[in-house]
Structure formats: C-alpha cells, structure tokens
Amino acid sequence: MTTPDKKKTELIYVYENWPTRIANDFISVCVPSSLMGIGVWLESSAMQWFGFILAALWVCSLAATVANKSRMTPQEAANRIAEKFGVVAERD
Secondary structure (H helix, E strand, O other), X not given: OOOOOOOOOOOOOOOOOHHXXXXXXXXXXXXXXXXXXXXXXXXXHHXXXXXXXXXHHHHHHHHHHHHHOOOOOHHHHHHHHHHHHOOOOOOO
C-alpha cells in the first residue's frame, strides 16, 4: 500500500534584518526568564515550570531551525518561490 505524498508547508520570511532578529531572540529569552523569576518571587512552582517549558520549546525550535538550515538569502528565497510557483518579480 502506498501513502499519498504529503505536501510540506514552507514559510519564507521576505524581510528580516539583524536588529529584528536580535530583538526577537531577546524577547524569546526574556519571556520565559521573567516567568520563572516572577514564579520564584511569588513562590509559584506552576509559573516556574511554565517558564521552563517555554524556554525548552524555544531551544528546541531554535535547534530545529539550525538543523534544517531553513535560512535563505533574499535571492535564494526569490529563486525558491520562482521554481516552486513560477512567480517572477516585475522590474521597474
């Protein structure tokens, strides 16, 4: 019995620069850290665990991104869109 081909969803960021990337990573680190810190301050083990789980998920997603090498230059992204969908950018 053969299984049908599953289409893989691709997400291509059209615009991302280093300050945006750094800000996203900073926020991704601050949210779980502040949840754990507030959990310690309020003596709430549930909040501490929730912060830890968010941090673990962030590390796993970061590792998956690096392992898949899903980052592309703008030209590589344009080439990928052109080959997959046949879309060609208009020149002004």
